[in-house]
Amino acid sequence: MSALVSLFYLYDPWFLHFIRMGLITGSIALLFLAYKWWNKSQKSVVIPKDSLIACIALIIISAIPLIINGTKEIGVLSMYAKSLFVFILGMTIYNLFYQHENGKSQLIRDLKIGIGxxxxxxxxxxxxxxxxxxxxxxxxxxxxxxxxxxxxxxxxxxxxxxxxxxxxxxxxxxxxxxxxxxxxxxxxxxxxxxxxxxxxxxxxxxxxxxxxxxxxxxxxxxxxxxxxxxxxxxxxxxxxxxxxxxxxxxxxxxxxxxxxxxxxxxxSSSTDTLMNKHLFMPTNKQLLMGDGLYYQPNGWSYYGGSDSGFIRQALYGGIGYMLACFAFTAYFVKRVADNWFNGSWLFILSTLGLMTIWNIKADTYAYPSVMFGLLMFLSLFGTSGKNFIIYCKKKEEENV
Structure with a gap:
């Protein structure tokens, strides 16, 4: 069962182009977890307090360019609010299926089934x-x-x-x-x-x-x-x-x-297109505070016409916002490294290096794609960070 749930959650297929299995699977898992909690068959629920704080902080920071520039576009705020909701569903799936001693090996097995x-x-x-x-x-x-x-x-x-x-x-x-x-x-x-x-x-x-x-x-x-x-x-x-x-x-x-x-x-032709059409230097004002715009009025194409993640983030909120997106990304990479690889700097630096190169081509830092969903889900497996544990017998414990 966990293999099917993780497959739908991580890959998020949209059957018939609109039935979002990631959300449906996560929502069913949430209801089932609530039922198990109600009948006391769920011993505890782990909540990654610092990860939730990071998600909320990014939403707040993303509102600053809107306030400074006086724009009313809520596309970025909506994007990160949805990302927070999807992460909460991931927390639900983790607590329901993987919160046990062999949870990591079970996930590795499920990931391989997904590959198959x-x-x-x-x-x-x-x-x-x-x-x-x-x-x-x-x-x-x-x-x-x-x-x-x-x-x-x-x-x-x-x-x-x-x-x-x-x-x-x-x-x-x-x-x-x-x-x-x-x-x-x-x-x-x-x-x-x-x-x-x-x-x-x-x-x-x-x-x-x-x-x-x-x-x-x-x-x-x-x-x-x-x-x-x-x-x-x-x-x-x-x-x-x-x-x-x-x-x-x-x-x-x-x-x-x-x-x-x-x-x-x-x-390749895509490399030529990137170099010739999507990479340009924003103005000094844009680098300082951005324009507070991420999408064109049509709601689909990107403001400035660039696919580059660095350009999009600079146009939206300037260099400061770009650094905030990097810090958010680095936090989850570090969390995965701590939980899975004893804080391996090889994994941290290589992963951030890859993501930095990808961000030249398209949004990667903090962008709520299936890739970042995988990263955030992997961060749940372990005890690093500040986890709030709620026990079924009304006991609470904070793990620092």
Missing amino acids: VQAFIGFFALVGVPFMIDFAINTNSYMGGHLARFIGSEQEYRLYNLTSAAFFPLSVFYVLLLHFLLAYHAKTQALNPIWLFLLLCIGLIAGRLFLTFSLVSCLLYFRWRYLPALLAFIALVLYLAYFHAENRYVEHALEPVINLINGGERL
């Missing part, structure tokens, strides 16, 4: 099974009306996951998942090469960013047992790039590899 499910769906969709293609596409969100233009295009393969997320958000989700699992298995038995190979494959489906940054994780946490999986994945990539480069999906997914093989000067 996504690999199963992705494989049969890629080989052209109509039912599986329709099933995968129907779990994506409408993307503000933009979903239709990707169906039938050279990027349709990126929709072949059981999730509402796609493209950049899903790519960084899989990189973080890979990074976390390799870090976890660096201090235990090595990750089974089969799981590594499957994760590399589904990450490749998500996008080209995964192909690049998965190399960092594999190098940092390399173990000789991973060599067969890595060689098999490299062989698969080279085979497709050499012999099936004319396939529209292969041409798009492996564009950097194909360009390197053919001696091309550019890495």
